Amino acid sequence: MNFRFQHIEYLVALATIPLIVVLYFQLMYWKKNTVKKIGDAKLVQALIANYSPINFLLKFIFFALALAAVIVASANLQKPGARDNVQRKGVDVVIAMDVSKSMLAEDIKPNRLERARQLVYKLIDQLPNDRVGLVLFAGRAYLQMPLTTDHGAARMYIQQAGPEVVPTQGTIISEALRAGNSAFNSKERKFKSIVLITDGEDHDPQAVPLAQQLAEDGVMINSVGIGSAEGAPIMDPATNEYKKDENGNTVVSRLNETELQQLAGATKGIYVKLNDVDDAVNAITKQLSTIESTVLDDNAFRDYKSYFQWFLVIAFVFLMAEFFLPERKWKAA
Template sequence: MLRFAHTEFLWGLAAVPVLIILFIAVTTWKKRAIIALGDKDVVKKMIPQVSFSRPWLKFILFLLGFTFLVIGAADPQIGSKMEEVKRKGADLMILLDVSNSMLSEDLSPNRLENAKRAIAQLIDNLHDDRIGIIVFAGQAYVQLPITTDYSAAKLFLSTINTNMVPTQGTAIGAAIDLGMRSFDFKNGTGKAMIVITDGENHEDDAVIAAKKAIDKDVSVHVIGVGSEKGAPIPIVQNGRQVGFHTDSAGKTVMSKLDENMCKEIAAAGSGSYVRASNANSGFNIVMDQIGKIQRKTYDSKSFKDFEDRFQFFLGFAFILLMVEFFISNRKSVRLSRVNLFEVKK
């Protein structure tokens, strides 16, 4: 496997076609200048020591040296060893509510962004556990399959927004069912789900779904986001808030945290319930509970290390540039006197 440690330096290769164009332009200008002086053959005899081929040789050597120099600066690296790394962990699925009510601002900056920030901190603290992400509103979708690639997890997490699910609502039960289908039960390792929601379930029976999960030894934990007092649901268009959602009577809709629903789901799934706040995301308490589940050793292929190869490219660049430096634009006087094909009379 090949990679570059400093890919930004590869932009220097964009100068190669520019240098070629400039060199051709200067060479063409010189030829025209010579032609303007008179007959080409006569002018050449007037300047016998001027070489017309050596500038091309010097330029080619310089261009190759420059190219190797840029590649060397980018530090090409080769993955030297592929090995199976033994990991011991559990499978963790995050179920994140992305319904419009998650834009309410009773948590800073809003419920959804507060939850995403907490999930990012959780990912930073993971080591060998595998993680997946499901987003749900009126329907549920797998945003990230179970993986140990924490960098990818944070990348997928950053793209989550309330426009991802076209059908509005809060189908917690559907999300739990999808989470169950996303697990690999053959690996035998412990499994758990963390539902992050304001608890306003309007679509299905999440309690029954949680009971089905615990029947297969998958605990369901719930983190409630929001407040009992509630907050209005912003209407966002083109990244700007243009008002708040209203009911049929024209009154502003207040989205409140349904703690009773959250507690029922957690109880049915033999998990814990924590109410999130600006100061405490609740993940520490939930992860303490999840830490008690069984962790099993599994294999994960990875490159053990990468070896630098920049020294070869820098070495070639140095040799080529040194050769270019010592080649003169003029013909050698001594060599010009040698004529191997001259017939002596």
């Protein structure tokens, strides 16, 4: 059986270990220079006669090992267990959600982004037999969550979605479509849909030609437009002021329905303007039901045994050893 880390991204924190090693050597260098500056070498040696450099080194090693064990524990090493004898039929749905700052416009209350979250929550609830993936995009797009039947994880990612997760601003729809398509099985020519949720503010000339290519691969794009034709100013959470252009005029963000309609039409999907969340969810799920379903095989059906507690025990042992080990030399009995 292959082992895996549930949160492998947490292992990045192991980079702190070399850093504290460098700090240790800097501390030893500082101590050595300080001893030289104090005065007579024999007197200094007499004053620190009971000090044990070896014990000090061991205390540092114990601390570093404890820290490493805690980091590995947080990543949660797992071993796959038995697979449940459960079969589900469904389709693969990638939700591509716009998190650009224009989604903070309040022409839809409380704002476009929050209404998009409400839509996704309800949509996921209506897709119990389908695998769901998540792409967050603005000026760039990121596959935030690969296809999975673990809908609880999807809800967690949606809750944390906001402009801060994609530093590059803008609304590059073609990037979102590419990222969404990368989540699908390239060998399949059906069972695939991208649900694109955006205000479509920035026109992307590459989006429609790309949608036509995706249609040939069996991808259906169902687009959801959020916003109004009249538009609304964009509140910048960093400054708590409305966004302004280079001339000092308040920027008004407007819904671009035309492009979203073209994307859906090119892939035999539908376009829905988000006025009522329930109506939009019903329209999308009805359209998704026209896609043939396939038997899904997903890690959500496999039970994993976790081993994080063993690393916490190891960390505790090393911390206790560091705590009780004195910096002084051991005295002979």
